[in-house]
Amino acid sequence: MSSEVVKNSVLCMGPGTHGVPLKLFETNRRRLVERLKSKNIGEGSIVLLQGGNDVPVHDTDTTYLFRQESYFMWAFGITDPGCYGAIEVDSGNAHIFIPKFPADYGIWMGRILERQEWGQKYAIENVHYVEDIKKVMSELKPNMILTLKGMNTDSGLCSKEANFKGIETFNVNNTLLFNEIADLRVFKTDLEIEVLKYVIEVSSAAHRKVMRCVEAGKSEYQCESEFLHYCYQIGGCRHVSYTCICGTGPNASILHYGHAGAPNDRKIKEGDMCLFDMGANYFGYASDITCSYPVNGKFSEDQKMIYNAVLRANLAVLSSAKPGVSWADLHVLAITTLLEDLKKGGILVGDVQEMLKAGVGAIFQPHGLGHLMGLDVHDVGGYLPNNPPRPKHVPGVDKLRTARILEERMVLTIEPGCYFIDHLLDQALKDSNLSKYFVAEAVSKFRNFGGVRIEDDVLITKDGAINLTKVPRTVEEIERWMAGHDDEKY
Structure with missing residues (x-):
């Protein structure tokens, strides 16, 4: 993303196209925290959402054109695959977890951004690597991790529930979050x-x-x-x-x-x-x-x-x-x-x-x-x-x-x-x-x-x-x- 886009804190496709303020996603996170607090859900808890991954075309080494998972996009505005996002319900603080790429990744996919650059790109201060989710969660000591699980009534398919190695060591609730965030998405800011x-x-x-x-x-x-x-x-x-x-x-x-x-x-x-x-x-x-x-x-x-x-x-x-x-x-x-x-x-x-x-x-x-x-x-x-x-x-x-x-x-x-x-x-x-x-x-x-x-x-x-x-x-x-x-x- 160009330095101009980062500076302006928007997502856009360049001159003449609409700038989507990163504040949009910050506002959605705040709405979610306020909703959970108003219903006495999640005191001392952390919301954890998992974004989408690249999907290979059958057994090939090419992928379908990536589009972010919608609940994750609603909350974080991240357009990259392979990420997680967390929101502390008590404080509203947001964390994102990004892939850690090997050095030769840059040969094929461009320069690898540092963590602080990810933070600038998406206006989120707390940036960690995906491999460190368990460690970060242990440091935050949530009473409960709220994950998203529910059925889309149009497709009959279920939303993607966040999962990481070691999540079973935490108190996880996958029933409280879905109805609240789905209902919030109905009403546009x-x-x-x-x-x-x-x-x-x-x-x-x-x-x-x-x-x-x-x-x-x-x-x-x-x-x-x-x-x-x-x-x-x-x-x-x-x-x-x-x-x-x-x-x-x-x-x-x-x-x-x-x-x-x-x-x-x-x-x-x-x-x-x-x-x-x-x-x-x-x-x-x-x-x-x-x-x-x-x-x-x-x-x-x-x-x-x-x-x-x-x-x-x-x-x-x-x-x-x-x-x-x-x-x-x-x-x-x-x-x-x-x-x-x-x-x-x-x-x-x-x-x-x-x-x-x-x-x-x-x-x-x-x-x-x-x-x-x-x-x-x-x-x-x-x-x-x-x-x-x-x-x-x-x-x-x-x-x-x-x-x-x-x-x-x-x-x-x-x-x-x-x-x-x-x-x-x-x-x-x-x-x-x-x-x-x-x-x-x-x-x-x-x-x-x-x-x-x-x-x-x-x-x-x-x-x-x-x-x-x-x-x-x-x-x-x-x-x-x-x-x-x-x-x-x-």
């Missing part, structure tokens, strides 16, 4: 919000660029490439938050398209709808934006009808999202709005409330309304003790990544969608409880249509939701932008 605004602005601009370069005859991955190039070259975002989804035509109905078996490799055709779900990542902080539009920049009447139905659902949620409102209720609002418009468009018939109960909404939008976002694109804290549990036995609602009551400083995505998925449509048309709501002839017209998703990243404030995403959204705005007309708000 002012400094975190500034980073999120930056990465969302970069992603928004990249989406706008893709909108102007998409055309029939190109491959989907070429649009993905434009997005990645802009985010890295202009925004300094070396990572993306997830595999880019660049679905066109029927591929737009594949919710997680773009995976290794279908790597955004279809040739784009005239008349296609594009559904591009892509988000940059900056020093761990995520963005997640989906834009849907016709490849030729002009909506057909059918495309306009489906798009406006989804947009109306998006805006209904955006205008209703505020502290005290249930996220599950907002999901129902979005689905209700969508079904009303599909009924007006002649695709559905019958009572909308009866459709809701029957699960018709989940045929067109099988996923939840959105999710928390922060250091992970599907951020933690969705289902914790003392929060509303995951809804059960309600199609679509049971897929929600959180059912929490909205509070200030939450950052979430609002992403209603409407997809024409053959598998789900075939099932519905064969089910007498569902088929009575469908106009089969109208449904057949939308086979191979794909789908529409409109996904915005929003911040919950005391006055409501602020949309941080900056892309054309109305039919008129999209058509103007794709025709090359500039808009002052971008």
Whole structure:
């Protein structure tokens, strides 16, 4: 890291990119200590977190591009692999433990930093080597070491619990920390919000660029490439938050398209709808934006009808999202709005409330309304003790990544969608409880249509939701932008 960056106590990728103050991570450590003290957890204790390690590509001597473990990043802001961090609960003093490299490491990886240089780099005074953890812990004499162990409710996987040789000689508790730190991550500080605004602005601009370069005859991955190039070259975002989804035509109905078996490799055709779900990542902080539009920049009447139905659902949620409102209720609002418009468009018939109960909404939008976002694109804290549990036995609602009551400083995505998925449509048309709501002839017209998703990243404030995403959204705005007309708000 350059001396300028060290001097300014920020993490950044150079001129023109956002400086992430190291104070952000110091603030998070202080928040954690205050939370633990307020709940009488950990007097005389030490929080111990273990960062991520380089991961080899199968049995080779190359590694995947490293990205720091999110809980560790939240607390310490360290971008290097192979580290540990400790926080004394009583005093708030922080310690980091760094790898001790052999002398020839510098031949391949650059000059080896001294311990004090690590301290300057990350604004943490107490720097030790990983091999000395047991010795340092013995000198600190904690009543208890608090380690992180808990399940991520999105993935079903467990967080990485800190471990070192000799830890068994200490009193270790791995049940008290997880719920507290996961809940703290739900609520963003002012400094975190500034980073999120930056990465969302970069992603928004990249989406706008893709909108102007998409055309029939190109491959989907070429649009993905434009997005990645802009985010890295202009925004300094070396990572993306997830595999880019660049679905066109029927591929737009594949919710997680773009995976290794279908790597955004279809040739784009005239008349296609594009559904591009892509988000940059900056020093761990995520963005997640989906834009849907016709490849030729002009909506057909059918495309306009489906798009406006989804947009109306998006805006209904955006205008209703505020502290005290249930996220599950907002999901129902979005689905209700969508079904009303599909009924007006002649695709559905019958009572909308009866459709809701029957699960018709989940045929067109099988996923939840959105999710928390922060250091992970599907951020933690969705289902914790003392929060509303995951809804059960309600199609679509049971897929929600959180059912929490909205509070200030939450950052979430609002992403209603409407997809024409053959598998789900075939099932519905064969089910007498569902088929009575469908106009089969109208449904057949939308086979191979794909789908529409409109996904915005929003911040919950005391006055409501602020949309941080900056892309054309109305039919008129999209058509103007794709025709090359500039808009002052971008």
